[in-house]
Amino acid sequence: MALVKEYDAIVIGAGHNGLVCANYLARSGLKVAVLEQRKVIGGAAVTEEFAPGFRASIFSYMMSLLHPRVIRDFELMSKYGLKLLQSSDMISPLGGDDYILFSDDVQKTVASFAKFNKKDAETYPLFDKYLVEATKIVRQLLWETPFDPTRGDWKSMKASLSFLWRYRKVGHKMYRLIDLLTMSAYDFLKEWFEDERIIAVLAYYASIGHFLGPKSPGSAYVIMHHVMGEHDGAGGWGFVEGGMGKITQALAAYGRDHGVEIVTDAAIAEIRIEGNRATSVVTKDGAVYKAKTIVSNANAKIVYQKLIRPGLVPDELKREIDNYRTFSTAFKMNVACERPPQFTFLEKMRADKVLGNFDYPTYMHVAPDVDFLEKAYDDAKYGWYSSRPFVSPICPTILDKTLAPEGKHVVNLYGGHAPYELRGSDWSKEKDNFKKNIFDTIEEFAPGWSNDIIDLQFLVPPDIEEKLMMPQGHIFHGELTPDQLFFQRPASGYADYRTPFAGLYTCGSSNHPGGGVSGIPGSNAAREILLDLKRG
Incomplete structure (x- = not known):
């Protein structure tokens, strides 16, 4: 029998923006799960051994944009060991x-x-x-x-x-x-x-x-x-x-201390939509995670092209996402x-x-x-x-x-x-x-x-x-050109971290303000989610 679990919120992807978003939601009292496809958490901000005795920041390589507010809010330096x-x-x-x-x-x-x-x-x-x-x-x-x-x-x-x-x-x-x-x-x-x-x-x-x-x-x-x-x-x-992975490890440590459950080896097969509302996430091994709030840290192209059933995405949005340059x-x-x-x-x-x-x-x-x-x-x-x-x-x-x-x-x-x-x-x-x-x-x-x-x-x-799972390997999750910024990142009408489906949000770097290890897309998305929940 397939595993079925329920939460207040589910975050897809344990990259830094997913963890930032999950942490803000958990800090507000929500029961949160983060589902990560890889065996390791961190997305592009990971430190791994690449040769015997040698470790590196495998993808992202230097810290510049991680915002001081994120560092402060999650006590990354004062409590969780982040050293710059x-x-x-x-x-x-x-x-x-x-x-x-x-x-x-x-x-x-x-x-x-x-x-x-x-x-x-x-x-x-x-x-x-x-x-x-x-x-x-x-x-x-x-x-x-x-x-x-x-x-x-x-x-x-x-x-x-x-x-x-x-x-x-x-x-x-x-x-x-x-x-x-x-x-x-x-x-x-x-x-x-x-x-x-x-x-x-x-x-x-x-x-x-x-x-x-x-x-x-x-x-x-x-x-x-x-x-x-x-x-x-x-x-x-x-x-x-210790490399860029120390950022995501510190974020994860804060999250776990505040009740966030992080599940690895949890590749997503589908975000289920019922009656124009996102209701659950199904993993490739058949586990079902239900929540009223589902947040994807994956690139918008992954969300709309691979995780939602064909035919459900509005035609104009589909056209824009298909043409979003990565x-x-x-x-x-x-x-x-x-x-x-x-x-x-x-x-x-x-x-x-x-x-x-x-x-x-x-x-x-x-x-x-x-x-x-x-x-x-x-x-x-x-x-x-x-x-x-x-x-x-x-x-x-x-x-x-x-x-x-x-x-x-x-x-x-x-x-x-x-x-x-x-x-x-x-x-x-x-x-x-x-x-x-x-x-x-x-x-x-x-x-x-x-x-x-x-x-x-x-x-x-x-x-x-x-x-x-980063479309075409683009480190910023999409070009930072005028037609793919602010109002139009990732698509016109859906740049506010919301989607056409109630209860489904996006929080990754294909959203404003774009790529880099900043935590700002995850923070902004969490703010909008909590506003919607407050409005009821």
């Missing part, structure tokens, strides 16, 4: 002993830029002020529930007017957001800077995780998305001791090594003493100019992997000694482009060839590193999709 480690400033090698530095410290960035272009260095403080002011507005918007501006009912009109009133003092700064949402990263930055190497430092962020180049319209916004973190480090980026070109490689890459600039960098107590940069970008970034995108645009991919070498073991045997290191390589689908071939045939391109690119700046490799794990988009 400050990254070094970001260094980008330019060839030979040349390098460029990007720091939260404006004057350090100015000093670095001045070596290449004094006018750009003088301009940078004004640019930083401009971007910070725009970022402050967007940080407020992160916590908003997107409303539908096309609805004429009183509730929707009230939400629209309330939103406009809250942001009435933004004034002329709203044009900055319009520029960021519509311009290419290159055009936006070219209004401020002359030197292509300096522009590349910031344009790099527009390419991370997206099927875009720095000259693609709308790519400017992605710069801000990546520097929106509120923690110490270049652009607010840092590490978690095509990924990002790769991730976790490398066990004797030592991190020995870049040719290291001796000069150490002599310059620009990294303070750091003897080696924990965070780097390999892309010396804008053309390098754009050419990497050009290859992918025509269905092939980059001949010279841009790469972020990240070395957490400079700080975190829990991830590797003594004297050894873990280096995470993240970059692009590696299209989900290849034109005229497939990844089973081309993975080794692309791996060679990655190492060839790094060894242009750090010769001989291949000799220090002990083992590695190499993930291209189909691998990420398979392991995480």
Whole structure:
């Protein structure tokens, strides 16, 4: 006989947003179960062994966006052991002993830029002020529930007017957001800077995780998305001791202490809809979990295309979800090594003493100019992997000694482009060839590193999709372009974490405000669920 259990609320998926949502619901007194398809919890925020004695943040790799409110509300640092480690400033090698530095410290960035272009260095403080002011507005918007501006009912009109009133003092700064949402990263930055190497430092962020180049319209916004973190480090980026899995382990510990039941190996077969209401969740092994409130942390494409019976999803919503873009070109490689890459600039960098107590940069970008970034995108645009991919070498073991045997290191390589689908071939045939391109690119700046490799794990988009049920392996659960933000994420009319079905909600990163380990989609969804329950 099939298992049947009842709860007040069921959350599908034990990724960080699912756990955040579950924790807020449980804290409000609801009996909550979280169902996770994998043997391990955490979604993309997990720490696992990938080679004997070596552990890594397998998918997500640095902490930037996890909101201080989430950390505080769930006592992640004060009670549940979360420990943050400050990254070094970001260094980008330019060839030979040349390098460029990007720091939260404006004057350090100015000093670095001045070596290449004094006018750009003088301009940078004004640019930083401009971007910070725009970022402050967007940080407020992160916590908003997107409303539908096309609805004429009183509730929707009230939400629209309330939103406009809250942001009435933004004034002329709203044009900055319009520029960021519509311009290419290159055009936006070219209004401020002359030197292509300096522009590349910031344009790099527009390419991370997206099927875009720095000259693609709308790519400017992605710069801000990546520097929106509120923690110490270049652009607010840092590490978690023990890897990103420590975040989800701490969230789960809080949840269990507040009555949340977490069930692993619970792959979902169906969300049952009866009379236009979600009533239960059925797992692939036949177990039935009933609840008046069902929340999915899975990508919206999974929810509407795979978990709800065909024919129940309204035609217009189905069309929008089918066209919601998740095509990924990002790769991730976790490398066990004797030592991190020995870049040719290291001796000069150490002599310059620009990294303070750091003897080696924990965070780097390999892309010396804008053309390098754009050419990497050009290859992918025509269905092939980059001949010279841009790469972020990240070395957490400079700080975190829990991830590797003594004297050894873990280096995470993240970059692009590696299209989900290849034109005229497939990844089973081309993975080794692309791996060679990655190492060839790094060894242009750090010769001989291949000799220090002990083992590695190499993930291209189909691998990420398979392991995480993340459509096409997109790390942000969908492109962060104007047509897939706020009102329209994941679809117009359903951006408020609700669905066409009573009692069914979505809380993952395919909702506003998008991807990254922030916890904000899960928090916003929980707020709307509790409002609906209060209304009865």
